[in-house]
Amino acid sequence: MRKRIPADATRLGMYIDGFDTSWFKTPFLRHHFEIKSPDQIEKIVESGVAYVYIDTDKGLDVVSDKESKEPPAQVKKAPATPASDAPKKDVQPDDKAYTDYILAMDDMLQVDKLSLIEATSVGFELFVKTGMDIVPLTATRNKKGDSVITREVLNAPGELLISRSDAQKYREYLTEAMNAVSAAQSQVSKNMLIKENAKMLVHDLFNDPGSPAKMEACKDTVENVISSIIDTKGLITNLFTVNKHDYYVYTHSVNVSVFSVATAIALGIQAEGELFAIGMGSLLHDIGMSTIPPEVLHKPLQRLTDFEVGLLRGHVYEGLDIVKLYKGITPETLLPLLEHHENLMGTGYPVGLKGDKLHLSGRIISVTNTYDQLTTSRPGFNAISPFEALTYLRDHKDLYDADILKEFITVLGKSGQ
Numbered sequence: 001m002r003k004r005i006p007a008d009a010t011r012l013g014m015y016i017d018g019f020d021t022s023w024f025k026t027p028f029l030r031h032h033f034e035i036k037s038p039d040q041i042e043k044i045v046e047s048g049v050a051y052v053y054i055d056t057d058k059g060l061d062v063v064s065d066k067e068s069k070e071p072p073a074q075v076k077k078a079p080a081t082p083a084s085d086a087p088k089k090d091v092q093p094d095d096k097a098y099t100d101y102i103l104a105m106d107d108m109l110q111v112d113k114l115s116l117i118e119a120t121s122v123g124f125e126l127f128v129k130t131g132m133d134i135v136p137l138t139a140t141r142n143k144k145g146d147s148v149i150t151r152e153v154l155n156a157p158g159e160l161l162i163s164r165s166d167a168q169k170y171r172e173y174l175t176e177a178m179n180a181v182s183a184a185q186s187q188v189s190k191n192m193l194i195k196e197n198a199k200m201l202v203h204d205l206f207n208d209p210g211s212p213a214k215m216e217a218c219k220d221t222v223e224n225v226i227s228s229i230i231d232t233k234g235l236i237t238n239l240f241t242v243n244k245h246d247y248y249v250y251t252h253s254v255n256v257s258v259f260s261v262a263t264a265i266a267l268g269i270q271a272e273g274e275l276f277a278i279g280m281g282s283l284l285h286d287i288g289m290s291t292i293p294p295e296v297l298h299k300p301l302q303r304l305t306d307f308e309v310g311l312l313r314g315h316v317y318e319g320l321d322i323v324k325l326y327k328g329i330t331p332e333t334l335l336p337l338l339e340h341h342e343n344l345m346g347t348g349y350p351v352g353l354k355g356d357k358l359h360l361s362g363r364i365i366s367v368t369n370t371y372d373q374l375t376t377s378r379p380g381f382n383a384i385s386p387f388e389a390l391t392y393l394r395d396h397k398d399l400y401d402a403d404i405l406k407e408f409i410t411v412l413g414k415s416g417q
């Protein structure tokens, strides 16, 4: 369970799951870690951060209720000393709404409206997000008090979210709902199950990138994706999120993995190991983003400082460091991760690889990653349509492999995009 506690109530063995302040105001590079030394406690207290979040499933709880008592709102004040190596820019007062939004989003999970079946009921709360507003969905209740999925729910403007703590209930709902559909619909329903589960899994992994169990589960997911695409001869309907508006790293990761595997198959790649490396490397391509503070990750692009741009670009090597910790990750699996921001001209990063220096999997993911980014809104960037995104890629033959793009367009065409 995630709890907000006073910073001076921290103790050895607790698992820190975030700080109740801007990342810049803490001396820690990572905001998710176990407290293993008194020095870390000293650092937390000296940083001036008033409150921290702990995860009691991963570490010790507070020793008494008094310590976990909810603090009065006014104690959310600026800490005394920002980290010495952090930029001096502070969060401005008018950024408060934005900061609150970022913190709230950290605890939410975007769910696909298409996964909800009309007239069924759900044992979890649904929220609607429009822009930066997140409000509980007012739904009809059944006798048990569960929300009923009505046409109004399915047509709610904006995206549907659930609380992260309700992920298991959503999984159970999905399994039941997808099992109840007709045989004719079984494969696309199965795809929905694979995809929504994959999103939750990646969400979990990014919050706990050191978990071998979660990494193993990701391998199973990639295998399921590959089998589904092969069994349906390239049909990826429901395997990726179509009606997405905003950027979520877990939705993006699953989309890019599905696009990359399907494109590789369309290009004639049949070797199981090769497909797995492309799928797994694509699923993990942005895992280094888990080290980026949410305030930077979700900041409008135009407002990023040079320092923050450098931090964001560092996600490639950060990701490499994380993935290398796992046994059984082949060098081929690392290629999509290393090369997804490279391009044929050599103007990408982190290396600036040019032309045939890019591996095939790198050339595939540079297309699929760019497409998914262009069709997703982020603060400071409004998504463009699939057609416009493909036109952009086609018009930049110097950057993106035209043969790969052709196959990718075929893949999207089969799914009705």
Ligand SMILES: [Fe+2]
Residues within 6 Å of the ligand: 285, 286, 315, 340, 341
């Ligand atoms: Fe990336």
